[in-house]
Amino acid sequence: MSIDRAALTNASVAQLREWEANLTKEYDAIKAAGLTLDLTRGKPSADQLALSDAMDGILAGNFKDEDGTDTRNYGGLDGIKSAKQLFAQMMGVGTDEILIGGNSSLTLMYQAQSLAMYWGLHGSEPWHAEVVATDKKIKFLAPVPGYDRHFGVSDHIGIELIPVAMNEHGPDMDQVEALVKADPLIKGIWCVPRFSNPSGIVYSDAVVERFAQLGKIAGKGFRIFWDNAYAVHTLDDNAPQLANLFALCKKYGTEDSVYMFGSTSKITYAGAGVAFMAASPANLKEFQKHLGQGQIGPDKVNQLRHVKFLKSVDGIHALMRKHAELLKPRFDAVLTRLEALKGLGEWTVPQGGYFISFDTIPGLAKTVVKLAAEAGVKFTPAGATFPYGKDPLDCNIRFAPSFPKIAEIEKGTDVFVTCVKLASVRQELAKRG
Amino acid sequence: MSIDRAALTNASVAQLREWEANLTKEYDAIKAAGLTLDLTRGKPSADQLALSDAMDGILAGNFKDEDGTDTRNYGGLDGIKSAKQLFAQMMGVGTDEILIGGNSSLTLMYQAQSLAMYWGLHGSEPWHAEVVATDKKIKFLAPVPGYDRHFGVSDHIGIELIPVAMNEHGPDMDQVEALVKADPLIKGIWCVPRFSNPSGIVYSDAVVERFAQLGKIAGKGFRIFWDNAYAVHTLDDNAPQLANLFALCKKYGTEDSVYMFGSTSKITYAGAGVAFMAASPANLKEFQKHLGQGQIGPDKVNQLRHVKFLKSVDGIHALMRKHAELLKPRFDAVLTRLEALKGLGEWTVPQGGYFISFDTIPGLAKTVVKLAAEAGVKFTPAGATFPYGKDPLDCNIRFAPSFPKIAEIEKGTDVFVTCVKLASVRQELAKRG
Numbered sequence: 001m002s003i004d005r006a007a008l009t010n011a012s013v014a015q016l017r018e019w020e021a022n023l024t025k026e027y028d029a030i031k032a033a034g035l036t037l038d039l040t041r042g043k044p045s046a047d048q049l050a051l052s053d054a055m056d057g058i059l060a061g062n063f064k065d066e067d068g069t070d071t072r073n074y075g076g077l078d079g080i081k082s083a084k085q086l087f088a089q090m091m092g093v094g095t096d097e098i099l100i101g102g103n104s105s106l107t108l109m110y111q112a113q114s115l116a117m118y119w120g121l122h123g124s125e126p127w128h129a130e131v132v133a134t135d136k137k138i139k140f141l142a143p144v145p146g147y148d149r150h151f152g153v154s155d156h157i158g159i160e161l162i163p164v165a166m167n168e169h170g171p172d173m174d175q176v177e178a179l180v181k182a183d184p185l186i187k188g189i190w191c192v193p194r195f196s197n198p199s200g201i202v203y204s205d206a207v208v209e210r211f212a213q214l215g216k217i218a219g220k221g222f223r224i225f226w227d228n229a230y231a232v233h234t235l236d237d238n239a240p241q242l243a244n245l246f247a248l249c250k251k252y253g254t255e256d257s258v259y260m261f262g263s264t265s266k267i268t269y270a271g272a273g274v275a276f277m278a279a280s281p282a283n284l285k286e287f288q289k290h291l292g293q294g295q296i297g298p299d300k301v302n303q304l305r306h307v308k309f310l311k312s313v314d315g316i317h318a319l320m321r322k323h324a325e326l327l328k329p330r331f332d333a334v335l336t337r338l339e340a341l342k343g344l345g346e347w348t349v350p351q352g353g354y355f356i357s358f359d360t361i362p363g364l365a366k367t368v369v370k371l372a373a374e375a376g377v378k379f380t381p382a383g384a385t386f387p388y389g390k391d392p393l394d395c396n397i398r399f400a401p402s403f404p405k406i407a408e409i410e411k412g413t414d415v416f417v418t419c420v421k422l423a424s425v426r427q428e429l430a431k432r433g
Numbered sequence: 434m435s436i437d438r439a440a441l442t443n444a445s446v447a448q449l450r451e452w453e454a455n456l457t458k459e460y461d462a463i464k465a466a467g468l469t470l471d472l473t474r475g476k477p478s479a480d481q482l483a484l485s486d487a488m489d490g491i492l493a494g495n496f497k498d499e500d501g502t503d504t505r506n507y508g509g510l511d512g513i514k515s516a517k518q519l520f521a522q523m524m525g526v527g528t529d530e531i532l533i534g535g536n537s538s539l540t541l542m543y544q545a546q547s548l549a550m551y552w553g554l555h556g557s558e559p560w561h562a563e564v565v566a567t568d569k570k571i572k573f574l575a576p577v578p579g580y581d582r583h584f585g586v587s588d589h590i591g592i593e594l595i596p597v598a599m600n601e602h603g604p605d606m607d608q609v610e611a612l613v614k615a616d617p618l619i620k621g622i623w624c625v626p627r628f629s630n631p632s633g634i635v636y637s638d639a640v641v642e643r644f645a646q647l648g649k650i651a652g653k654g655f656r657i658f659w660d661n662a663y664a665v666h667t668l669d670d671n672a673p674q675l676a677n678l679f680a681l682c683k684k685y686g687t688e689d690s691v692y693m694f695g696s697t698s699k700i701t702y703a704g705a706g707v708a709f710m711a712a713s714p715a716n717l718k719e720f721q722k723h724l725g726q727g728q729i730g731p732d733k734v735n736q737l738r739h740v741k742f743l744k745s746v747d748g749i750h751a752l753m754r755k756h757a758e759l760l761k762p763r764f765d766a767v768l769t770r771l772e773a774l775k776g777l778g779e780w781t782v783p784q785g786g787y788f789i790s791f792d793t794i795p796g797l798a799k800t801v802v803k804l805a806a807e808a809g810v811k812f813t814p815a816g817a818t819f820p821y822g823k824d825p826l827d828c829n830i831r832f833a834p835s836f837p838k839i840a841e842i843e844k845g846t847d848v849f850v851t852c853v854k855l856a857s858v859r860q861e862l863a864k865r866g
Contacts, residue, residue: 049505057490072482110727156726272734293589294543301705
């Protein structure tokens with residue numbers, strides 16, 4: 001049956017009860033089928049991973065980088081030359097503005113944030129000095145909905161998260177600028193600027209240009225954490241481009257205000273890829289000074305494998321098109337089925353990235369995720385896309401359609417549709433007392 | 434010419450002047466030759482690294498661990514099952530008592546120490562709470578000479594290092610126990626128990642048994658950092674074994690007092706190997722809780738490569754014998770030449786590990802390293818084997834003969850011999866005024 005919000009409001013209690021009975025029957029039948037489907041994690045499917053299997057063995061006995069560095073031995077904190085060249089070009093920065101790390105960009109973010117907190121960064125005291133001086137917490141802005149692991153990093157380090165609204169152009173920059181201007185203890189902001197997690201939107205050129213100027217109005221030691229996790233992860237060829245924040249920062253003399261991150265976790269292997277951080281040479285120098293105390297250096301052999309396999313930015317784009325061929329039908333499987341919820345929710349139609357963001361009628365996200373879980377279909381916990389797991393409207397749910405097989409996604413989304421309808425009808429019934 | 438300490442003391446000033454003139458001539462000739470030799474770093478030679486080149490390509494398209502885990506994808510903080518089995522056996526612990534990490538055991542040590550400092554460990558508050566309460570520093574014991582990177586980790590985290598003496602059986606346990614008993618702010622001790630860096634000694638069974646009991650007399654949150662970096666790195670088949678600290682701790686109920694570390698950095702590739710940490714399940718659980726905030730998980734593909742290549746503990750020992758064949762002649766090249774310094778210094782004759790530790794007559798280490806450097810032969814800076822770079826007797830110099838070619842080691846050691854003689858004669862001349 002087709003129900004939208006207007007239909008709900010206009011329906012008689014008897015009609016609502018009938019809908020409720022039918023939907024409950026439908027739901028119980030699903031429950032009885034004993035499904036075990038998982039739509040929680042933004043992880044690649046086995047088919048996607050197999051696209052990079054030629055990496056193993058690609059070195060064919062030659063472990064030297066183009067400058068003669070033996071990648072098998074100790075030495076070097078900031079990665080091999082050829083990897084810097086490749087990923088600097090992909091990130092739109094210079095080869096002296098990039099550091100190639102280990103297998104996790106989240107680790108680089110954690111290190112950057114904890115070093116800034118306790119050891120200090122280029123051009124300012126440790127943030128913690130201001131904690132001691134003011135007896136207040138350091139704060140980070142968190143555009144919502146956003147990525148729970150980002151929020152987890154800040155929370156672990158003792159940084160308070162302040163949610164700011166997102167719209168289809170990116171974070172609400174009026175709100176961002178007003179907050180940053182008013183409070184020097186706000187030391188940064190988390191961003192996934194292209195195919196944002198989970199909404200899939202791409203920050204507009206105007207938004208990026210305003211980000212480039214934030215460093216001028218912010219307090220000392222302010223850093224934009226620009227996690228370009230889906231920099232090249234397009235689902236179709238017409239996907240919007242992202243303006244180059246670093247280039248714009250140079251225009252405004254704010255290049256010290258930004259740390260950019262990226263990785264090949266969703267280009268080659270998730271967890272066995274290569275992560276990188278782009279920043280001004282001054283920022284990178286200070287970062288490495290501390291980094292060197294806690295590690296010997298990154299796995300350079302794996303960096304060389306990546307360079308030999310990906311070859312060039314064109315090579316990366318060619319590989320990403322193959323990913324898109326596998327991902328697009330999965331996204332479509334969700335989006336087609338969500339049409340049945342027109343009027344009972346709003347959702348994004350992303351042109352890249354790994355997620356679809358769905359908003360229920362306010363107050364229903366937790367209930368829907370619970371209903372789905374009880375019917376054997378797991379979604380990311382409602383609220384996870386907000387700091388401290390608190391979605392003020394309790395409406396946002398994240399779809400991660402990359403990993404399951406298409407038939408599973410179809411089945412899972414059908415269950416989701418039933419759960420949203422059922423929860424919506426029950427909510428309306430409850431209102432009527 | 435052969436000179437020993439007695440000859441020096443008994444020599445006339447004229448004799449000393451003649452020796453000084455001859456040695457200076459010898460030294461100037463070396464200087465004129467324009468050498469550039471490097472005996473600083475304990476890193477494997479290219480021949481050693483090549484022993485593991487079959488790792489690249491060894492997966493042959495099969496990226497699944499024996500339990501079906503797809504190593505290419507996200508998931509798992511503590512490593513793959515087969516790697517746990519292999520390295521647990523190598524470390525003499527159970528598979529539930531080990532975590533397999535990334536490419537650096539130093540990183541695991543840094544993480545363990547900073548988490549203990551700021552976030553707390555199993556069974557006690559963060560060490561930092563005691564810093565706040567007492568306005569004093571947390572302290573770690575540092576057996577000397579020791580490994581500079583260990584000292585660097587503690588120093589970076591704000592932990593004060595207290596040197597304790599080493600003898601041929603290990604650290605002076607009377608001193609260790611007295612210090613630990615007297616000061617609850619001493620929260621741990623750094624150890625390289627087998628083929629200690631740099632002295633090459635192996636802790637005796639009696640010393641290890643006393644370590645197992647330290648947890649009973651120490652303050653809350655005490656942890657032995659047992660860096661078994663050279664666990665299987667023997668130079669000959671008769672090398673002394675190390676007692677199993679973890680097993681002994683169980684006997685005394687102190688298994689929470691120890692973190693053991695190891696890696697394949699000098700088994701397979703230096704910097705592209707696999708690192709691990711053994712500890713009680715309770716310790717590991719607490720460690721992972723924090724670890725998970727700053728990373729996605731280790732590179733499981735590289736772990737699987739290692740398991741397929743090394744196969745078993747027997748496989749590891751077989752590989753280590755090949756390393757020994759390459760290392761032994763390099764150690765012998767140094768040791769044979771050092772004979773010329775009998776009576777002018779003392780040195781260790783290690784049966785494993787990567788270093789030879791040489792003690793000059795007190796007050797000469799800095800001078801000798803400087804003379805050698807000016808003649809084109811680099812040694813690890815004198816004092817580096819002591820906390821804060823301060824060798825109270827200024828006598829310890831570390832030889833790292835693994836990396837250079839044998840001819841270079843011979844040449845470098847010859848230069849060293851001349852430098853020690855020259856510095857010793859000059860010191861004696863200076864004494865005579």
